[in-house]
Amino acid sequence: MSYEKLFNLKSNPFRHTPAISSTEIIWAGFPLIKEKFHNRIKRAIKVPNSSLILNWGEYGSGKTHAARYFGKKTVLAEISEEAGGKIPYFIFVTLPKGKSPIEDFYTTIVDKLDISLLRASFNSQKEDLINYIDLIGDNGFIKNVAKAFFNDEIEENLFRRYLYGSANATDNRSLSERGIQRVLNPDTDYSKLLSVIFSCLTFNGSVYSSVILWIDEFEDIAILTKVNGDKTNSFLRELLDNTPNNLLIFLNLTQSALFNIEDLGEYISEALKSRIKDRINFELPKEPEILTYVSELLKAYKVEDINDTNIYSPFNETLLQQILKDLGNVSIRNINEALGTLVDLAESDSKSPIDLEYYKTNLTDVIGWKN
Amino acid sequence: MQYIIDACTLINLLHIDEDEFLLKKLQKLEFVLCKVVYDEINKNVFKKLQKTIPYPIEMHKDIEIKLNYLRERIYSDESYKDLDEALSKLLNYSKKNGEYQSMMLSFYLNTFNKTRVLFFTDDSPAKKEFAPYLEYHKIGYIEDSVDLLITLYRHNDGFTTGDLKRFLSLLYHEYACEISALEKVLQNFEIPRNEIRNRELIIMLGSLKQSINKLELGKVASLYSQVTENKKKYSPLFDMLIQFSDFFRSEISSDFLAKINQNIEFADSKPFYKF
Numbered sequence: 086m087s088y089e090k091l092f093n094l095k096s097n098p099f100r101h102t103p104a105i106s107s108t109e110i111i112w113a114g115f116p117l118i119k120e121k122f123h124n125r126i127k128r129a130i131k132v133p134n135s136s137l138i139l140n141w142g143e144y145g146s147g148k149t150h151a152a153r154y155f156g157k158k159t160v161l162a163e164i165s166e167e168a169g170g171k172i173p174y175f176i177f178v179t180l181p182k183g184k185s186p187i188e189d190f191y192t193t194i195v196d197k198l199d200i201s202l203l204r205a206s207f208n209s210q211k212e213d214l215i216n217y218i219d220l221i222g223d224n225g226f227i228k229n230v231a232k233a234f235f236n237d238e239i240e241e242n243l244f245r246r247y248l249y250g251s252a253n254a255t256d257n258r259s260l261s262e263r264g265i266q267r268v269l270n271p272d273t274d275y276s277k278l279l280s281v282i283f284s285c286l287t288f289n290g291s292v293y294s295s296v297i298l299w300i301d302e303f304e305d306i307a308i309l310t311k312v313n314g315d316k317t318n319s320f321l322r323e324l325l326d327n328t329p330n331n332l333l334i335f336l337n338l339t340q341s342a343l344f345n346i347e348d349l350g351e352y353i354s355e356a357l358k359s360r361i362k363d364r365i366n367f368e369l370p371k372e373p374e375i376l377t378y379v380s381e382l383l384k385a386y387k388v389e390d391i392n393d394t395n396i397y398s399p400f401n402e403t404l405l406q407q408i409l410k411d412l413g414n415v416s417i418r419n420i421n422e423a424l425g426t427l428v429d430l431a432e433s434d435s436k437s438p439i440d441l442e443y444y445k446t447n448l449t450d451v452i453g454w455k456n
Numbered sequence: 457m458q459y460i461i462d463a464c465t466l467i468n469l470l471h472i473d474e475d476e477f478l479l480k481k482l483q484k485l486e487f488v489l490c491k492v493v494y495d496e497i498n499k500n501v502f503k504k505l506q507k508t509i510p511y512p513i514e515m516h517k518d519i520e521i522k523l524n525y526l527r528e529r530i531y532s533d534e535s536y537k538d539l540d541e542a543l544s545k546l547l548n549y550s551k552k553n554g555e556y557q558s559m560m561l562s563f564y565l566n567t568f569n570k571t572r573v574l575f576f577t578d579d580s581p582a583k584k585e586f587a588p589y590l591e592y593h594k595i596g597y598i599e600d601s602v603d604l605l606i607t608l609y610r611h612n613d614g615f616t617t618g619d620l621k622r623f624l625s626l627l628y629h630e631y632a633c634e635i636s637a638l639e640k641v642l643q644n645f646e647i648p649r650n651e652i653r654n655r656e657l658i659i660m661l662g663s664l665k666q667s668i669n670k671l672e673l674g675k676v677a678s679l680y681s682q683v684t685e686n687k688k689k690y691s692p693l694f695d696m697l698i699q700f701s702d703f704f705r706s707e708i709s710s711d712f713l714a715k716i717n718q719n720i721e722f723a724d725s726k727p728f729y730k731f
Binding site for chain 1: 621622625626628629632633635636639640643646647649652653655658659662668669670671720
């Protein structure tokens with residue numbers, strides 16, 4: 086029998102790790118964490134200073150989900166309205182682990198920059214933007230590349246080839262006329278160019294109020310070689326130094342086999358550490374938090390808004406308390422897995438509501454991995 | 457002293473090498489390898505890290521050129537294989553893999569050339585299995601890539617402390633990338649809906665997650681063996697883990713990773729003697 090008929094649910098709310106489709110990405114429970122992110126982004130919209138925030142937690146604690154939720158245009162638009170500014174430009178990347186992390190980092194960010202959209206967005210204030218580029222920084226070559234970035238007379242594909250370092254002789258000839266006579270150097274130019282572009286995006290705050298760069302899996306800095314770890318630190322420090330305003334960087338850090346928060350000092354340079362403005366901890370959730378989370382998630386998945394006194398339907402509070410007691414201190418993903426399995430089992434057995442007895446009969450299937 | 461080097465150690469060296477720096481230093485060592493070891497290198501050199509950081513195609517040619525240096529070091533006189541029957545009994549070992557062939561060659565060279573043998577391998581089980589025999593019969597001993605890098609550092613003027621730290625760090629990176637990728641894949645693995653009643657699969661996934669999180673690589677390897685022996689029962693896990701088969705084949709231990717890191721520290725805090 087379908088979830089709808091059996092449980093009055095659109096689908097199994099607990100089986101998404103993490104949700105990818107924008108409509109599926111909702112925030113349930115954990116109001117304090119939500120508020121912290123909300124306030125950080127609001128502050129980035131209102132206050133110009135750039136900042137770096139660490140998000141710390143175990144696997145499955147919700148860091149990637151937070152990035153996806155706060156990267157949603159609707160969420161950002163709501164916060165912007167509240168802050169009285171324009172929407173931030175949001176970029177989500179995963180820390181590159183290859184042999185050339187800076188090149189990979191730069192390429193991933195460039196991949197995510199929608200050049201035609203940005204050119205169109207700034208088209209009406211092109212002259213002001215060019216004047217602004219002339220005011221920031223002291224590197225004439227980088228300024229010319231940044232001007233070309235926003236210049237719709239330069240064909241986008243040609244310019245992308247240049248940014249990726251794969252321009253041909255004809256491309257180079259045409260760019261040379263625009264003051265771009267050499268290729269970009271990964272060690273010296275990549276961070277400077279991105280900084281100028283980020284600054285341009287937030288130029289006079291009329292299109293974007295700020296740039297949010299959200300870096301996932303930053304714990305993998307521990308598995309980079311010493312040289313590449315140092316390069317990554319320098320790259321981020323230069324990005325922040327060269328973009329003093331309107332840049333908000335979030336770093337997602339996960340406690341893993343090869344990385345512990347106590348070791349953070351080994352992998353993040355003093356220069357970068359001194360730029361960290363806040364740390365958002367994704368602690369293992371407590372029972373009241375989980376109960377709120379479950380009830381809010383179930384509510385969001387309800388097909389019909391029936392006036393049900395049991396906010397945990399198809400479960401009940403006693404059952405949930407028992408499950409949480411059996412699970413002990415675990416991440417929200419572990420809780421989702423257990424409840425997701427229980428819902429799936431009940432669906433295949435056409436069992437609704439799901440009670441304590443049914444849970445006990447299927448205990449090993451639901452939390453067998455604990456033993 | 458006669459040096460014999462195993463496939464995993466040579467593959468590591470080929471991967472972490474930059475501008476043939478290590479290979480040139482290695483050429484100065486009196487080392488040999490068995491034909492089967494060379495074949496294993498040829499077969500597996502590009503497979504390593506395929507899942508995590510695959511080597512760009514343009515680098516394949518460089519590695520193929522480097523393989524030529526190694527081809528010259530294949531021990532061509534195959535008389536050592538005459539020891540097969542006696543040694544398989546003595547070592548109580550039935551596989552005919554590169555490690556075993558290297559053992560035969562070690563016993564042969566020690567017996568007929570009257571030389572001590574230093575066998576380099578990063579294969580932890582092979583090390584555990586064969587080291588006592590090499591010691592007991594006074595053939596020689598076993599070391600790994602870390603020891604080989606320190607040896608090369610000590611015997612080459614142009615090999616600086618910075619180089620040593622860099623290559624050790626690259627070696628750590630090679631293994632750490634795979635461990636990190638494996639951990640992420642396991643942590644993000646969701647039991648397929650049609651398998652929610654497969655209790656053994658659920659329990660196996662839980663055990664794998666716990667073991668990798670504690671960096672108990674030996675236990676992870678043993679669980680992987682159970683999965684491969686029961687492909688049907690653990691089908692979804694098997695399909696995912698098979699991508700890491702080369703990592704599991706290398707049977708790297710947590711101690712080896714700790715040893716790499718410790719020696720990076722030693723390079724500064726307790727420098728290795730250099731004349």
